[in-house]
Amino acid sequence: MRERLEAAVQGLDADYCEIRVENATSTHIGYRIRELESIGSSAALGGNIRAAVDGGWGFVSFNELDGLEEKVALAVRQARQAARDGTRLAPVEPATEVVPTEVVKDPAEVSLADKKALMDEYVEAALSVSDKIQTSQIYYSDSFRKVRFASSAGSFIEQDRMQVRAAGSISAREGAEIQTGRTSRTSTSDFGAVEGLHEEFAGAGQRAVDLLKASPARSGEFVVVMDPTLASVFIHEAFGHLSEADHVYENPPLRELLELGKEFGPPILNVVDSAAEPGLSGSFKYDAEGVPAGKNYLIEEGRLVGRLHSRETAGQMGEALTGNARAISYRHPPIVRMTNTSIEAGETSFADMIADIDEGIYAVNWLGGQTAMEMFTFRAMEGFMIRKGKLAEPLRGVTLTGNVFDTLKAIDAVGDDFRWDPGGGNCGKGGQSGLPVGNGAPHVRLARCVIGGV
Amino acid sequence: MFHREVLEKAALKADAAQVYLRSSGNTPVRFAANKLKTLETRNARSLTLRVIHAGRIGIASTSKFEDADWVVEAALAAAEFGPEARFEFADPAVNPEVDVFDPRTPAHAVEDMVEAGREIVDLLRQHEPDLNIDVGLDKEVERTAIAGAAGEQAYERTSYGGSVSANLVRGTDVLGVYSFQVECGPDFDLDRICTEITEKLDLAKESATVATGALPVVLTPMAFGMVLAPALGAGFNGKLIEQGASPLVGRIGEQVFDERLAIADDATLHRSPLSCPFDDEGLPTRRVPLIEDGVLKSFLFDLQTAGKLGESSTGNGYGATPSPRSSATVVGGGEGSLEDLIGDIEEGILADYLLGGGQANVLRGDFGGNLLLGFKIEQGQIVGRLKDTLISGNAYELLAKIGRIGGRCEWVGGRLCAPPLVLEGVTVATRGQGRAGGLEG
Numbered sequence: 001m002r003e004r005l006e007a008a009v010q011g012l013d014a015d016y017c018e019i020r021v022e023n024a025t026s027t028h029i030g031y032r033i034r035e036l037e038s039i040g041s042s043a044a045l046g047g048n049i050r051a052a053v054d055g056g057w058g059f060v061s062f063n064e065l066d067g068l069e070e071k072v073a074l075a076v077r078q079a080r081q082a083a084r085d086g087t088r089l090a091p092v093e094p095a096t097e098v099v100p101t102e103v104v105k106d107p108a109e110v111s112l113a114d115k116k117a118l119m120d121e122y123v124e125a126a127l128s129v130s131d132k133i134q135t136s137q138i139y140y141s142d143s144f145r146k147v148r149f150a151s152s153a154g155s156f157i158e159q160d161r162m163q164v165r166a167a168g169s170i171s172a173r174e175g176a177e178i179q180t181g182r183t184s185r186t187s188t189s190d191f192g193a194v195e196g197l198h199e200e201f202a203g204a205g206q207r208a209v210d211l212l213k214a215s216p217a218r219s220g221e222f223v224v225v226m227d228p229t230l231a232s233v234f235i236h237e238a239f240g241h242l243s244e245a246d247h248v249y250e251n252p253p254l255r256e257l258l259e260l261g262k263e264f265g266p267p268i269l270n271v272v273d274s275a276a277e278p279g280l281s282g283s284f285k286y287d288a289e290g291v292p293a294g295k296n297y298l299i300e301e302g303r304l305v306g307r308l309h310s311r312e313t314a315g316q317m318g319e320a321l322t323g324n325a326r327a328i329s330y331r332h333p334p335i336v337r338m339t340n341t342s343i344e345a346g347e348t349s350f351a352d353m354i355a356d357i358d359e360g361i362y363a364v365n366w367l368g369g370q371t372a373m374e375m376f377t378f379r380a381m382e383g384f385m386i387r388k389g390k391l392a393e394p395l396r397g398v399t400l401t402g403n404v405f406d407t408l409k410a411i412d413a414v415g416d417d418f419r420w421d422p423g424g425g426n427c428g429k430g431g432q433s434g435l436p437v438g439n440g441a442p443h444v445r446l447a448r449c450v451i452g453g454v
Numbered sequence: 455m456f457h458r459e460v461l462e463k464a465a466l467k468a469d470a471a472q473v474y475l476r477s478s479g480n481t482p483v484r485f486a487a488n489k490l491k492t493l494e495t496r497n498a499r500s501l502t503l504r505v506i507h508a509g510r511i512g513i514a515s516t517s518k519f520e521d522a523d524w525v526v527e528a529a530l531a532a533a534e535f536g537p538e539a540r541f542e543f544a545d546p547a548v549n550p551e552v553d554v555f556d557p558r559t560p561a562h563a564v565e566d567m568v569e570a571g572r573e574i575v576d577l578l579r580q581h582e583p584d585l586n587i588d589v590g591l592d593k594e595v596e597r598t599a600i601a602g603a604a605g606e607q608a609y610e611r612t613s614y615g616g617s618v619s620a621n622l623v624r625g626t627d628v629l630g631v632y633s634f635q636v637e638c639g640p641d642f643d644l645d646r647i648c649t650e651i652t653e654k655l656d657l658a659k660e661s662a663t664v665a666t667g668a669l670p671v672v673l674t675p676m677a678f679g680m681v682l683a684p685a686l687g688a689g690f691n692g693k694l695i696e697q698g699a700s701p702l703v704g705r706i707g708e709q710v711f712d713e714r715l716a717i718a719d720d721a722t723l724h725r726s727p728l729s730c731p732f733d734d735e736g737l738p739t740r741r742v743p744l745i746e747d748g749v750l751k752s753f754l755f756d757l758q759t760a761g762k763l764g765e766s767s768t769g770n771g772y773g774a775t776p777s778p779r780s781s782a783t784v785v786g787g788g789e790g791s792l793e794d795l796i797g798d799i800e801e802g803i804l805a806d807y808l809l810g811g812g813q814a815n816v817l818r819g820d821f822g823g824n825l826l827l828g829f830k831i832e833q834g835q836i837v838g839r840l841k842d843t844l845i846s847g848n849a850y851e852l853l854a855k856i857g858r859i860g861g862r863c864e865w866v867g868g869r870l871c872a873p874p875l876v877l878e879g880v881t882v883a884t885r886g887q888g889r890a891g892g893l894e895g
């Protein structure tokens with residue numbers, strides 16, 4: 001296979017060419033309420049070729065590996081047709097490496113019967129909390145993927161990736177009121193990480209039931225404290241996407257707006273994206289263009305110091321490579337994506353953070369989040385009023401919304417209690433959703449944020 | 455043929471077997487930052503084997519067409535624990551005639567797509583030279599086949615569509631305007647898309663403000679899809695009916711909505727990119743009235759969900775692992791243009807594009823989203839663009855007493871055909887009023 005792939009991308013009339021072949025298997029088990037709704041396996045074999053000629057790109061994806069030469073020729077032809085003004089890819093050292101995945105306990109060695117038995121226990125744990133639980137979706141999935149990559153830059157990289165995940169979304173109902181609690185756990189190395197989660201699943205069910213009694217959040221502007229999970233989703237959604245260079249590099253006013261060195265937040269704010277953290281959902285050794293993963297500061301002491309690049313965006317902007325080209329599968333070309341994104345720990349304890357708040361909102365965990373350029377909106381899973389420095393009554397329907405520039409500047413305290421979210425995240429962009437990412441943060445306080453209550 | 459081999463091997467081992475086969479070829483053309491960027495050719499195929507063995511369902515999928523035994527064993531292994539089957543695989547029947555294959559689509563030259571993209575960029579930049587425009591055009595030919603003991607049926611479907619995203623950055627203000635169209639044939643209406651976008655850009659030149667409170671909101675068809683469709687999609691889903699989780703459960707025949715409201719699910723419309731002669735379980739499709747004169751008429755079922763409830767499938771079993779899903783949602787029109795609807799309103803909002811519209815508690819019917827593109831209406835006129843404004847409410851409450859339903863229905867990306875309509879008393883939240891005492895949700 002290696003020779004075949006290496007041969008396919010050499011000696012072409014193109015500025016650059018790469019080929020990728022992926023072999024994957026996966027298993028899933030899904031429940032609605034107590035009923036097992038789906039269980040099954042799937043296998044995939046496919047690949048793609050990407051070529052660049054004068055700044056234009058051709059991309060061919062396929063399931064049949066025959067006739068690679070014609071496919072390569074088609075990709076080159078398409079690239080030539082799209083040619084514009086010169087290919088400028090930041091140079092990368094050729095790498096030849098087989099990167100094995102380091103597996104502690106391999107899901108492939110656990111029988112389907114045992115996986116199902118474990119999930120049956122979680123379903124029971126979540127649903128036996130209360131008879132108010134109306135509906136739930138609880139699922140297990142594991143996947144193993146081997147990707148072989150060869151490029152005309154001289155790289156051949158083989159990387160394995162395992163992922164195992166157990167997650168649940170549990171809704172309780174009383175009259176017309178319906179509330180949801182969620183939990184998830186993801187590991188890239190160990191089936192053991194999804195074992196023993198009975199309390200987490202029971203907790204998600206209990207949260208849904210407790211939220212039924214919570215008061216609806218009031219609409220308007222408040223002091224808001226985000227818990228580490230919500231803060232980590234906030235930084236991913238609201239800021240992280242803006243730091244992806246692919247929609248910046250050819251947009252002069254955006255380039256100006258996002259000029260490195262500009263002040264984006266207070267000096268206590270540090271934001272970093274790093275695929276080099278071991279064992280997180282967004283970790284890897286080489287990105288989809290064969291660029292080694294790095295740790296990249298995006299905001300340092302409140303100033304914009306970096307952004308996320310593919311080889312092309314780095315080359316076009318004359319900035320250093322970051323290794324952020326990723327694709328969800330062989331069906332899609334790599335685009336600039338986040339890996340594990342976090343707000344670094346600050347120095348304020350949670351108690352101090354809320355102590356001087358006369359009236360505010362503590363927003364915890366999240367149910368959803370979306371962003372479009374500088375606007376964002378998130379739904380917290382649960383919330384509490386903060387009154388006179390103390391957590392008060394529980395709230396439901398807490399939705400945060402705003403403009404990222406204003407909101408980052410509104411950060412006035414960063415907690416000392418950093419953690420990576422053990423649930424792992426899935427990110428969507430450009431028609432590619434479900435990309436595994438990691439999110440981390442401590443508690444973060446916003447001096448003001450618009451809350452929309454329902 | 456690999457799928458025949460899989461079916462034959464499965465028939466020997468399982469009580470019943472069905473193969474679902476899908477293949478597609480796409481040629482996306484992408485413009486980024488006003489210039490052609492990428493030409494693509496994407497070919498994909500997948501085979502799904504569904505078995506019922508000892509009364510249980512097992513499913514396995516593959517795109518690796520080389521190991522029939524693996525697929526059969528994987529499906530049987532799943533059937534050991536799978537859900538109890540409450541149906542039998544459907545035999546091919548008489549399907550409706552649905553015209554979803556346009557031979558002009560596969561014949562359409564990529565060069566013409568490139569040309570269309572250039573024209574869009576040029577037209578829009580003539581209007582506003584500072585625009586940063588991304589265009590995606592795509593043509594697709596897909597084939598779906600279902601094979602079982604009683605035979606095989608297949609259809610081919612074409613689609614041709616495009617999306618345009620135009621951005622204008624002024625200081626820290628980012629204005630984005632989007633438009634998309636999908637049809638079976640290469641009938642992409644360049645002028646319509648460009649006019650739509652330039653009109654919105656012009657309206658957004660002025661900015662306006664609104665106070666936190668309750669206001670009438672005019673929804674464009676696009677906003678209908680973002681604000682109301684997620685809640686309705688959940689409410690009519692047979693699975694949520696079966697669990698009793700939909701607020702609509704047990705209310706068939708009741709006047710649940712405003713008597714002017716009519717909504718149907720329809721996979722039989724000619725030349726609609728989601729139409730098909732049979733669903734992914736092989737059942738003939740049909741038009742399914744969901745709401746007529748505000749009265750709840752039906753839910754959407756696949757075979758398994760219908761079987762559990764003693765109902766019949768509505769021909770809405772979609773996906774390799776089938777579950778009830780909508781095809782095209784068609785909302786009946788009333789009277790008046792979008793301008794007429796706006797003209798009626800003393801103070802209100804025109805909502806076109808929302809961020810996070812389906813993010814609220816959709817099971818309950820709630821929606822809540824930030825206006826990415828929304829306008830203030832004063833004395834029947836649009837006075838400017840609103841920012842940092844969140845609208846929220848409950849789809850069931852607001853659709854029980856609709857302000858007004860407009861007359862001109864428009865397609866939103868092949869999935870929804872809806873008129874503009876006015877919702878009364880939508881909660882509006884914006885900056886600066888929280889501490890003074892905002893609204894109780």
